[in-house]
Amino acid sequence: MPSEQIQNLLILQDRDRVRMDLEAQLESIPREIESNRRKIVHEEETARNAREELLKLENRRKTLEGEMEELNRKIVRYKNQQLEVKKNEEYQALNHEIETVNGKISALEDEEIQVLLDIDERKQAADEAEKASRENISVYEGRIAKLEERGEDCRRELKEALERSSKARASVDSAWLEVYDRLLEHVRFPVVVSLSEKKCQGCHLKVSAGVESDARYGKEIAACDNCGRILYSES
Ligand SMILES: [Zn+2]
Structure with missing residues (x-):
């Protein structure tokens, strides 16, 4: 059974886990909203x-x-002129003009x-794009x-978690708290871990005999030689 200090620390760590998880969510929610x-x-x-x-x-x-209408009006004008011309070559020249204009109209019709x-095609694509977009x-x-709803819940839950x-x-104890707080800043969570088969369960490295004995008695702070996490012994 871990010492009372350790038990209290583990309760704090559990509650801090909830608090930090909520804080992380509150930090990521605005980013996710922005991305959407x-x-x-x-x-x-x-x-x-x-x-x-x-x-x-x-x-x-x-x-x-518009261009075709304009060209058609041109043809009407040429035909009216034809009614007024006297010479055959003038008449033929107008015929030639009319043919040229008709050629242009035909090209515009093709286009x-x-x-x-x-x-x-585009209308169908635009309709589909709009439907998909909607x-x-x-x-x-x-x-x-x-x-947004989750954000509201998180804010409410965080208030509770902080309390x-x-x-x-x-x-x-304040001395333990100081070490714990420093670890929270520098080491990946969790910072209070058990010692199993003489290995720190935070970094998985073997600890020295002195640290192991401190962890077993639980009176002094047993800090992992490697990562500095607070260690405790389950037994
Ligand atoms: Zn360690």
């Missing part, structure tokens, strides 16, 4: 980009329609067909809500 927020922004951007690509195509289509096909965003928002740690500290 960044994912939401990314999702929104992806959906917006898909929509913008579609908009560009729709604008191109409008431009093409428009391709643009319309692209619009169909779904993903709702997952991230759900995670954020849970994290419990503080009560446990009151039962530990």
